[in-house]
Amino acid sequence: MSIDKITKQHVLDAVDKIEREGIELKRSRDYDVVIDGKAYPPKEIMRYANLLANGTKDWLYSGGEPTNKYLRKFEFEIVPKGEEPEIPATKEGFVQILGTIVNLTGNVCKLGCNWGKGAPSFYEFIKKHSMVIGVNDRMYSIGDLVIITEGQTVLSIGKVLEAPSPSVNFPEYEADFDNHKIEYDSNVNISKVEWYELSEDEVFTYPLQQGICRVHAPYKNIVLGIWHDRFINYWVFQCNPAEFDYAKAVKSNLLHDWTVAAHKDKIKTNDKVILWLTGKRAGCYALARITNDPAETGISPDNHLWKSEPKISLKAGIELTHNLVDNPLLWQNIKSTKGLEELKVGNQGTNFSATRKQYHTLLKLIEANTQNMGKKLDLYINTILYGPPGTGKTYKLNQYEETYFTDRGVTNSAEDVLKGKVNAYPFWKVLGAVLGSRSASMSVSEILESPLIKAKINPDAKTPRNTVWRILQSYADSASTDMDVKYKGPIQLFKKSNDSKWSILEDKKADLADIIDQELLDIAANPVQQPVQSSTFKTRYNFITFHQKYSYEDFIEGIKPLLSSEDAEEQSGELQFELKKGIFYNSCLEALRLVGYDSFEACYQDSVENRIAKFETAKSNPSMQFALFIDEINRANISAVFGELITLLEDDKRIGADNEMWLELPYSNEKFSVPGNLYVIGTMNTADRSIALLDIALRRRFEFKSLYPEYIESEWWASLLEALNQAIYNWKKNPDFFIGHAFFINKPEADRARILNTKIIPLLYEYCQSNAATVKNILSEAGVALKSTGIKENFQIIAE
Structure with a gap:
C-alpha cells in the first residue's frame, strides 16, 4: 500500500461514494474536515480515499493532526468540532448578509440568462439586485450555489441566502421581467444571493445550455473550489539559489517563513503561494500557503543558509503543501503550458502577484506528475532481456517506456x-x-x-x-x-x-x-500562436533496433554523406559530408540535460563535487532518468558498435561515479562519458544466438533477465503450448528454442489452426532448417493432428 498514490480527486471521489451509498461514518472526536460545504470525520474520509487509491480501507495515521495535515495538503479546511467553517473576509471587511452564517448544502445549480430562445440577457438585471430567478419545479434551497451563465460562459456564482419567493411578491421587478421576456407570475420565483463575479482567469465554460439544471462533477468541484477560494490572493515568492540554500532549508525542515519586500499590505493568512527558484534550473519548487500575515521577525531558523546577511526582516509565515524540491517543474519544460503565459517569474524581486489560474495550472501539472513519482525501475542500469520468440521481450520494453520513462501532464515547448x-x-x-x-x-x-x-x-x-x-x-x-x-x-x-x-x-x-x-x-x-499547444505526455527514452550492418558510426558518431539536395550545404553539386551524431550519443546528451547540463563540455568543465551531487540527486529521482532501448541487441557486432566506449558503460565508470572516466571521441575530438542516469536496456532472441556466444566484454557489463513461456492454466492454449515446448526440448535439449505464449495471448480457440499454420509451423521449419520430417515429429509428439496433403497442397504441413 502506498498512501502517496492518494490524490485530492480520490478524496472528492470518496465523499461522492459516501453520499451516493449513504455510508454511515464513525464520528470524529475533536476535528472535522469541510468538503463541499459539509463536515466529515477526517480519518473516515481518508480510509475511503485509500480504498479507492489502493484497494484497502486501512489508514495508518492516527486521528487528529497526523491525518489533518494530510488533508490540508489537498487544501481542505479542518475545523474544531462544534465550530462553523471559516468564512474568509475581503479586504474591505466582508459582512455576511442577514447577519448569520449560511452553510453550503454542497449542491450546485445552473441558471442561464436568456429566458427562452431569442430573449435578451437578464444578467445585468439580476447582478444589480444580487438575486437569481427560478421556477417552482426547480427550486433552489438555502445554501445552494448557482452558476450564472451567458451562453456557455460562467460569469458569476451566487449563494442562495433566502428561500425562493414568488416573483409577484416583487412588483418593483414587473417591468424588468417584461423587458427580458420573463413570465411575471407565481410559477417564477426569486431568491436573494451572495453574489460573486468571477475574475478573468476564473471564468470557465459549462457545456450544457438548458436554462436551469443541477450541476455535477467535474464542474461541481470547480465551482465549489472557486467559491471556497474567492477571497484568497495568489503570489509568486522567488529566490536565487546562489544567494539562499533553499534545498537544504527544505530538507532540514527549517523553512517556515519568507521575506516580504513587496505587497506587504495585501499578503494575508491563507493566501496561496508559488515558490520559484531562479538560475539554470529555474522552476516551481513548491506550492505553499500563508500561515501568518507579514510581520517583523527576529532570527529565522534558516538565516545561516543565506550567503549574506538578510536585509529584510519583514516575513510571512508559510507552510509547504506540495514539496517539489527533488522533482521541480522546470521552466524549460512548462513555459509553453496554456495558463502560464503571463506568469511573473525570473525578474529581479522577491514577491509578485499571481492568478488563481496560474496556481491551479501548476497544481494540475504536479498532480499529473505525481502519478509517475516513486516509480523507480527495478533493473540494473545495463540489462538485457533474453528468451525465445514470443515471450514478451518487446512488450516488456513498451511497459518500461510507458511506466517509468513517460511523464504525464508535461508540455512540449513552443x-x-x-x-x-x-x-x-x-x-x-x-x-x-x-x-x-x-x-x-x-x-x-x-x-x-x-x-x-x-x-x-x-x-x-x-x-x-x-x-x-x-x-x-x-x-x-x-x-x-x-x-x-x-x-x-x-x-x-x-x-x-x-x-x-x-x-x-x-x-x-x-x-x-x-x-x-x-x-x-x-x-x-502564424508561427508563434500555432505551436503553443499542450502535450499530454513527454518521453524520456529513445528506441533502436539493431541489425547486422549497424556500426559505431551509426551508434556514436560518424562522417555521413549528404545525399539529399535539401540538406546539402554547398553549391558545387558535388557529394558533401557531415559529422552526424548517433542515437547513443544523443541519448547520453538527453540524460545530461535532465541533470542540468547543456553539453558534455559544460559537464566536463564543472567540478567533480558538483557532478557527484547532481547525479546522486538524479539517482533517487525517477523523472531525471533517461533510457535507451535496444531491440535485438545481439543482431549487431557489439564490439564494433560500442568500440572503446564499452568500458564507459560500467556503473562505476559513469559520470558522477567513483571511477568516473572520460574519453575523446575519434571524429569530433569531443570529451565524452556516459551519464549515471542513463539506462541501457536491450532484448535478445535466444533462438537467434545463445548468450554463451555473446562478446565477453558485453556479458561482463550487462545483467541478464530471462523471459520464458508462461503457461496460464485457465487459458485454452496452455496445454497445447506446454506439449509443443516439451516436444521441442526432447529434440533440441535447449529451452532457448521454446515457443512463447505471446503467439496465443488474447486469441480465441477458434484461431487455433490459423496460429499453428501461420505462426508456429513456419517457426518450427526455421528451427529444424526446413526438415519437414522433424517438424512433423514435434507436432505429432505434441498431439497436433495434421491434414493429409499431396502435390496439390505442395506437400505442406497443415494442422487441423
Missing part, C-alpha cells in the same frame, strides 16, 4: 512543437510556405530569420545560408539560376529578382495550397 510540425515537410515546401506567406520578396538573410526556417535548419549545419541558397536554386525557374539540370528539383516554384530577392512564381501562387499544403501555409502565417 519551439519543439513547431520543429515537429515543420520537420514533417521537405525543406523546399517549408521555403515555399515562408515566401508564400509574404506579399513582398525576401532576401536569404530575411528567410533565415523566419521561425519556420530556424526550426527546420539542422542545428549542426555550419553554413545554413548555403543550405537555403542551394534549395532555392534547385526549385527555381531557369531564368533565376544556371544550375545544372541534373541537380534541379521536380518542380519550378521560386524566382529571383535582380536584387537577389526571392518570391513565388506568379503562375504558382493560385495553386500554392495544393502544391505545399494549406496547414503549412497557416503555420507560416
Whole structure:
C-alpha cells in the first residue's frame, strides 16, 4: 500500500461514494474536515480515499493532526468540532448578509440568462439586485450555489441566502421581467444571493445550455473550489539559489517563513503561494500557503543558509503543501503550458502577484506528475532481456517506456512543437510556405530569420545560408539560376529578382495550397500562436533496433554523406559530408540535460563535487532518468558498435561515479562519458544466438533477465503450448528454442489452426532448417493432428 498514490480527486471521489451509498461514518472526536460545504470525520474520509487509491480501507495515521495535515495538503479546511467553517473576509471587511452564517448544502445549480430562445440577457438585471430567478419545479434551497451563465460562459456564482419567493411578491421587478421576456407570475420565483463575479482567469465554460439544471462533477468541484477560494490572493515568492540554500532549508525542515519586500499590505493568512527558484534550473519548487500575515521577525531558523546577511526582516509565515524540491517543474519544460503565459517569474524581486489560474495550472501539472513519482525501475542500469520468440521481450520494453520513462501532464515547448510540425515537410515546401506567406520578396538573410526556417535548419549545419541558397536554386525557374539540370528539383516554384530577392512564381501562387499544403501555409502565417499547444505526455527514452550492418558510426558518431539536395550545404553539386551524431550519443546528451547540463563540455568543465551531487540527486529521482532501448541487441557486432566506449558503460565508470572516466571521441575530438542516469536496456532472441556466444566484454557489463513461456492454466492454449515446448526440448535439449505464449495471448480457440499454420509451423521449419520430417515429429509428439496433403497442397504441413 502506498498512501502517496492518494490524490485530492480520490478524496472528492470518496465523499461522492459516501453520499451516493449513504455510508454511515464513525464520528470524529475533536476535528472535522469541510468538503463541499459539509463536515466529515477526517480519518473516515481518508480510509475511503485509500480504498479507492489502493484497494484497502486501512489508514495508518492516527486521528487528529497526523491525518489533518494530510488533508490540508489537498487544501481542505479542518475545523474544531462544534465550530462553523471559516468564512474568509475581503479586504474591505466582508459582512455576511442577514447577519448569520449560511452553510453550503454542497449542491450546485445552473441558471442561464436568456429566458427562452431569442430573449435578451437578464444578467445585468439580476447582478444589480444580487438575486437569481427560478421556477417552482426547480427550486433552489438555502445554501445552494448557482452558476450564472451567458451562453456557455460562467460569469458569476451566487449563494442562495433566502428561500425562493414568488416573483409577484416583487412588483418593483414587473417591468424588468417584461423587458427580458420573463413570465411575471407565481410559477417564477426569486431568491436573494451572495453574489460573486468571477475574475478573468476564473471564468470557465459549462457545456450544457438548458436554462436551469443541477450541476455535477467535474464542474461541481470547480465551482465549489472557486467559491471556497474567492477571497484568497495568489503570489509568486522567488529566490536565487546562489544567494539562499533553499534545498537544504527544505530538507532540514527549517523553512517556515519568507521575506516580504513587496505587497506587504495585501499578503494575508491563507493566501496561496508559488515558490520559484531562479538560475539554470529555474522552476516551481513548491506550492505553499500563508500561515501568518507579514510581520517583523527576529532570527529565522534558516538565516545561516543565506550567503549574506538578510536585509529584510519583514516575513510571512508559510507552510509547504506540495514539496517539489527533488522533482521541480522546470521552466524549460512548462513555459509553453496554456495558463502560464503571463506568469511573473525570473525578474529581479522577491514577491509578485499571481492568478488563481496560474496556481491551479501548476497544481494540475504536479498532480499529473505525481502519478509517475516513486516509480523507480527495478533493473540494473545495463540489462538485457533474453528468451525465445514470443515471450514478451518487446512488450516488456513498451511497459518500461510507458511506466517509468513517460511523464504525464508535461508540455512540449513552443519551439519543439513547431520543429515537429515543420520537420514533417521537405525543406523546399517549408521555403515555399515562408515566401508564400509574404506579399513582398525576401532576401536569404530575411528567410533565415523566419521561425519556420530556424526550426527546420539542422542545428549542426555550419553554413545554413548555403543550405537555403542551394534549395532555392534547385526549385527555381531557369531564368533565376544556371544550375545544372541534373541537380534541379521536380518542380519550378521560386524566382529571383535582380536584387537577389526571392518570391513565388506568379503562375504558382493560385495553386500554392495544393502544391505545399494549406496547414503549412497557416503555420507560416502564424508561427508563434500555432505551436503553443499542450502535450499530454513527454518521453524520456529513445528506441533502436539493431541489425547486422549497424556500426559505431551509426551508434556514436560518424562522417555521413549528404545525399539529399535539401540538406546539402554547398553549391558545387558535388557529394558533401557531415559529422552526424548517433542515437547513443544523443541519448547520453538527453540524460545530461535532465541533470542540468547543456553539453558534455559544460559537464566536463564543472567540478567533480558538483557532478557527484547532481547525479546522486538524479539517482533517487525517477523523472531525471533517461533510457535507451535496444531491440535485438545481439543482431549487431557489439564490439564494433560500442568500440572503446564499452568500458564507459560500467556503473562505476559513469559520470558522477567513483571511477568516473572520460574519453575523446575519434571524429569530433569531443570529451565524452556516459551519464549515471542513463539506462541501457536491450532484448535478445535466444533462438537467434545463445548468450554463451555473446562478446565477453558485453556479458561482463550487462545483467541478464530471462523471459520464458508462461503457461496460464485457465487459458485454452496452455496445454497445447506446454506439449509443443516439451516436444521441442526432447529434440533440441535447449529451452532457448521454446515457443512463447505471446503467439496465443488474447486469441480465441477458434484461431487455433490459423496460429499453428501461420505462426508456429513456419517457426518450427526455421528451427529444424526446413526438415519437414522433424517438424512433423514435434507436432505429432505434441498431439497436433495434421491434414493429409499431396502435390496439390505442395506437400505442406497443415494442422487441423
